[in-house]
Amino acid sequence: GENVEQHPSTLSVQEGDSAVIKCTYSDSASNYFPWYKQELGKGPQLIIDIRSNVGEKKDQRIAVTLNKTAKHFSLHITETQPEDSAVYFCAASKGGTYKYIFGTGTRLKVLA
Amino acid sequence: DSGVTQTPKHLITATGQRVTLRCSPRSGDLSVYWYQQSLDQGLQFLIQYYNGEERAKGNILERFSAQQFPDLHSELNLSSLELGDSALYFCASSPRSLGDNEQFFGPGTRLTVL
Numbered sequence A: 001g002e003n004v005e006q007h008p009s010t011l012s013v014q015e016g017d018s019a020v021i022k023c024t025y026s027d028s029a030s031n032y033f034p035w036y037k038q039e040l041g042k043g044p045q046l047i048i049d050i051r052s053n054v055g056e057k058k059d060q061r062i063a064v065t066l067n068k069t070a071k072h073f074s075l076h077i078t079e080t081q082p083e084d085s086a087v088y089f090c091a092a093s094k095g096g097t098y099k100y101i102f103g104t105g106t107r108l109k110v111l112a
Numbered sequence B: 001d002s003g004v005t006q007t008p009k010h011l012i013t014a015t016g017q018r019v020t021l022r023c024s025p026r027s028g029d030l031s032v033y034w035y036q037q038s039l040d041q042g043l044q045f046l047i048q049y050y051n052g053e054e055r056a057k058g059n060i061l062e063r064f065s066a067q068q069f070p071d072l073h074s075e076l077n078l079s080s081l082e083l084g085d086s087a088l089y090f091c092a093s094s095p096r097s098l099g100d101n102e103q104f105f106g107p108g109t110r111l112t113v114l
Helices: none
Strands: A004-007 A010-014 A019-025 A032-038 A045-051 A056-059 A062-067 A072-077 A086-092 A106-111 B005-007 B010-013 B019-024 B031-038 B042-050 B053-057 B064-068 B074-078 B087-094 B109-113
Touching: A004 A086, A010 A019, A019 A086, A019 A106, A032 A062, A045 A056, A045 A062, A072 A086, B005 B087, B010 B019, B019 B087, B019 B109, B031 B074, B042 B064, B042 B074, B074 B087
Parallel strands: A010 A106, B010 B109
Antiparallel strands: A004 A019, A019 A072, A032 A045, A032 A086, A056 A062, A062 A072, A086 A106, B005 B019, B019 B074, B031 B042, B031 B087, B042 B053, B064 B074, B087 B109
């Protein structure tokens, strides 16, 4: 069935360092890949997304890369700040249902 | 603030009871999705409605049902509640159901079944 694996489950970095979170999807028909940030007690917030016709997308300190052949995509956060501390979820979706299949989440802690 | 509202914020009830969770999508959004977030299952898609009609079903139990009303707000009904139904329930909305889309999540309803 459809599945998205996400690694690592927890990640601690020093302030100013980079953080990388990786996801692998199983359904080759997936064509839209959003990333969400969830802070404690809040709903997931969309931070960046990428579509299957693009290999990389960047928005300030955040970037996402997609390798369709290997069926994996990654979130890169540079110059991390304490306010980046949160749980990050990747997801995959495809045309037809447009439902999201979420990864299991990564708890990022940025140490000041 | 995503523009999606959910009520109530917290709900505590007993096993066997029935509850209704409410969601108002962003202004103009036609599509509503419901997700369940639990510690052991992560974020799981339950059901999608588009402009009042059911469009997709996920891992939704038969004890659960949903509907979307003419004003586009949606309700998720959970009945014969069990301890394992305790979770965060999120609603998300998007402008359309066709084509790649962004989903905007509400703040969630935390359900505790005692």
